[in-house]
Each structure stands twice: as structure tokens, then as C-alpha cells.
Amino acid sequence: MALHKGPEKHQQRVMSVNPFFGEANPVGGMTEAPPTHRLPDAPLAPSTAYQLVHDELMLDGNSRLNLATFVTTWMEPQAGVLMAECRDKNMIDKDEYPRTAELERRCVAMLADLWNAPDPAAAVGCSTTGSSEACMLAGMALKRRWTQRNADRYPGARPNLVMGINVQVCWEKFCNFWEVEARLVPMEGDRFHLDPQAAAELCDENTIGVVGILGSTFDGSYEPIAELCAALDALQERTGLDVPVHVDGASGGMVAPFLDEDLVWDFRLPRVASINTSGHKYGLVYPGVGWALWRDAEALPEELVFRVNYLGGDMPTFALNFSRPGAQVVAQYYSFLRLGREGYRAVQQSTRDVAGSLADRIEALGDFRLLTRGDQLPVFALTTGDDVTAYDVFDVSRRLRESGWLVPAYTFPANREDLSVLRIVCRNGFSHDLADLFVDDLSRLLPELRRQPHPLTRDKQAATGFHH
Numbered sequence: 001m002a003l004h005k006g007p008e009k010h011q012q013r014v015m016s017v018n019p020f021f022g023e024a025n026p027v028g029g030m031t032e033a034p035p036t037h038r039l040p041d042a043p044l045a046p047s048t049a050y051q052l053v054h055d056e057l058m059l060d061g062n063s064r065l066n067l068a069t070f071v072t073t074w075m076e077p078q079a080g081v082l083m084a085e086c087r088d089k090n091m092i093d094k095d096e097y098p099r100t101a102e103l104e105r106r107c108v109a110m111l112a113d114l115w116n117a118p119d120p121a122a123a124v125g126c127s128t129t130g131s132s133e134a135c136m137l138a139g140m141a142l143k144r145r146w147t148q149r150n151a152d153r154y155p156g157a158r159p160n161l162v163m164g165i166n167v168q169v170c171w172e173k174f175c176n177f178w179e180v181e182a183r184l185v186p187m188e189g190d191r192f193h194l195d196p197q198a199a200a201e202l203c204d205e206n207t208i209g210v211v212g213i214l215g216s217t218f219d220g221s222y223e224p225i226a227e228l229c230a231a232l233d234a235l236q237e238r239t240g241l242d243v244p245v246h247v248d249g250a251s252g253g254m255v256a257p258f259l260d261e262d263l264v265w266d267f268r269l270p271r272v273a274s275i276n277t278s279g280h281k282y283g284l285v286y287p288g289v290g291w292a293l294w295r296d297a298e299a300l301p302e303e304l305v306f307r308v309n310y311l312g313g314d315m316p317t318f319a320l321n322f323s324r325p326g327a328q329v330v331a332q333y334y335s336f337l338r339l340g341r342e343g344y345r346a347v348q349q350s351t352r353d354v355a356g357s358l359a360d361r362i363e364a365l366g367d368f369r370l371l372t373r374g375d376q377l378p379v380f381a382l383t384t385g386d387d388v389t390a391y392d393v394f395d396v397s398r399r400l401r402e403s404g405w406l407v408p409a410y411t412f413p414a415n416r417e418d419l420s421v422l423r424i425v426c427r428n429g430f431s432h433d434l435a436d437l438f439v440d441d442l443s444r445l446l447p448e449l450r451r452q453p454h455p456l457t458r459d460k461q462a463a464t465g466f467h468h
Helices: 046-056 076-085 098-114 131-149 169-179 196-201 226-237 325-363 393-401 433-449
Strands: 124-128 160-164 180-183 207-213 246-247 272-278 288-293 308-309 313-317 369-371 381-382 409-410 421-425
Touching: 076 325, 098 124, 098 288, 098 325, 124 131, 124 207, 124 325, 131 207, 131 246, 131 272, 131 288, 160 169, 160 196, 160 421, 169 180, 196 226, 207 226, 226 246, 313 381, 313 393, 325 369, 325 381, 325 433, 381 393, 393 433
Parallel strands: 160 180, 160 207, 207 246, 246 272
Antiparallel strands: 124 288, 272 288, 308 313, 369 381, 381 421, 409 421
16 A cells, blocks of 8 residues: 655645535535545535545546556446445454355365366465465465475575566565565566576575566566476476475466466466465456465465364464455455356457457557567557657657546666556456547547657656556
8 A cells, every 4th residue: 555644734725615515505514614634523414525525536537448457447237236235244254254255265266276276175275455465475475485494594594586577566575574585587688577597597595486477567478487387397406496486377367267278377387386366357356356375285384374263163364464345255256156267268358359459450550569469468568669759658658648548658677678668458348449449549649749859758757657
């Protein structure tokens, strides 16, 4: 969550209240408007409080036009009704809400089967508030397993985690919070994610694991998980080092099983110890819900598991959070039940089709060069062509925002800081019709952008609030 400071003096203002918000008399009870940065002295009528908040939120962007986010922005009305019915249920109270706990257990079992666990009944897993918490839990398990194996050297030795520099920021947070050295494989040339051999070369006796990303947020490409495991197999043959792999399938974990069935990336690879995904991304659920699974009980140290009473029995739990709503878990089970494998396949294929078609049409405009085409995740990245000098991707992002489209522009990390791109995320609900409207708006902007004397965005760091 973002950190916020208290208000500056000039922000200590009051809201402007429309006289029509009064229950009956337009001026009755409206003599003093509520403050914005301290609790009001007296209550407001519920209709007034609602309208004040509603009106301010109109200034937010339209989530359906947000092509930056991976997070689900549309669900069926029936799912919304179920979530409303369950928003008061606290997931931690397994004894009080046993059916919600049962639906969570079923979701874990379904994911274990979907991700080809050797014995789905032996796989262990849990729901989380999202992939960030799931990654933290997976990282904790990797570190604890390493400390158990190296009890004679730890805490003197410093553990490290190997990953590509393209990882989502949650992995940087994990290394910071849990005092683990982050060993990052840089980008090189047209390789925008982890190189298996380079990752293996960074491993040593203090490596707790290697993270592979099934769907990089930078460009939508899959990292080669099977090749990564093969490189680590070879490392073990040479050195005896047995380094586990965690697959961050925040997005691809709910795309590849349906569209890329021949791709081997999951528990079919013995070196894969754990996998996470975001139910609220291509799992097709409103935020926030994620999932973390381990191939068996051995992969999740027992000492990290807490146990709560569940119908007079024993319910193991593993989480950073305590209280959180059960609505999203119920919505995940609804989506699994509603769609099944064939339904998920149809939805994800439709989204990939939109991404591929949109990428081709943008390329045909002649001003842009595609880095990816949306044929893995339904996500693609593009930059301006070498002959385009009048504007840059930051100008494009800024001008598209004028039409309501939120498209992030950002610079790649080391060793490709020279490359700035736009990234477009296609989700369920972003249809071919909306893609047509997007291309129309982009096409209308190009003549004006081409007439610029030079790129107009001076502070590129401040040009977008986007972070991976």
C-alpha cells in the first residue's frame, strides 16, 4: 500500500456541498460543509456522504480503459452478487465460515491439478490477498528450507535469491524485508528477461532459490522455466548444489495451462518447488485474491504453518495477513465452477486474439516497432521506430490519456536503459470493438505528434505513475 503523509496547511479545506443534497429543505443542515482531512464534528445523512464520495471518485480513470493494469475490471453480475453476499465474512474465521473455507480448499485442489502436481492430494496451498503476498510466502519457505539445510553456517552466511531484473517489485520487497541478497540477471540486447545459464552462474551455496517469471510484466513474455531447471540440473551435477525454483505465474499461471498445454513450466518439472498466481488477474476475479501452492508438504516447512480450530479439528494456515474478506475466494470458486477448462480456454484465447490483432494494427501504422506480439501473455510492448524523432512513447502515453486511455510508458532497466516502451495489457472485457476505438484514437493523434518539433516530455520519471 502507498504511504501517505498528513495534509499540508493549504490542504486543510472543506468540501463543497450542493444544497440539493439536503433530505428535504435544500438549506437545512447544510450550513457547515465537512472537512477533508479530519473527522467531521457531526454525522452526515447517508445520501449526502454517498454523493460527496461518489462525485470525487468520478475523477478517477475508467478501469475498462486502463490498459496498464493486469487486474480484472469486469465480472458477471452474478459474481458481483455473490461477492456482496460474502463481503462481511472474514476468511480467517474458518470455524465460523466453514463453507467459505471449504471453497478455498477446493480452489487449491483445482490449481494443484491444473498445475500438474505429482500428487494433487499431497500439494499444499492457500489463498492470499494477491500475488505479492503469495510471493512473500514462497520466498519465506525458500529461505527457511535453506536455513534448515545450512544451520551450521546461518546466520553468519547471507542468503541470496537469483532472478531476472524484470521481476515485479514484490520480489525486491521480499529481499529487503527478509534480508536476502537479490542477485539480478540483467537484460541484454533483445533478451528482456532471465537467461537460464546466467542465472545458474549466479548461484552458490547461499542461494535459497531461483525465481522464474511466467509472463514478464515488462513485455508479456514467458521466461524459459524448463531451460532454467535444466541449467540448475547441470549445476547440481557439477557442484552438488540443489537449488529449487519458484515460478511466479502471477499472470501466466492462469493462461499457459489453457492456451499452451505443451509448454512444460509447472510441477511436471521436479525442481519447481512452488508456484503462485493472481486470481484477480487472468484468474478473472476482482481484486484482491492470489494463490500460493507447494508441490508437497516437504516444500513448505512445518514451522511456518500456524494452526487454528476448524469445526473442532485442525486447520493449518500460512499467511502474512490476518483478517481479510472471503468474497474474492468465493468469486474465484464461482469462476472455476462457471467456466471450467473449456470456458477458461475460450476466454483466454479471445483475449490473446484481441492482443495479436491490436499489435498487428498498431505495427501497420508505421510509426512503431513491436518488441512482443501478445502471443504469450495477451500483453505486448512497443516502442517508436528508429526514424521517429518528433515524439517519443511518453508523448504518446500523455496524449492517449486525453481520450481516457491509460497506457504506461516506461524505461527498461539495466542493461537496456536506452529503451523506452509502451505496454498494452489486454484483459477479458477489452473487446475487438474497444480495440477498434483505441486504434482510431491513436491514428487521430499521430499527425499531430508527427508535427512536433521534438519530444515534449522533459521529466520522463514523472511522466507516468506506473510501476511494475
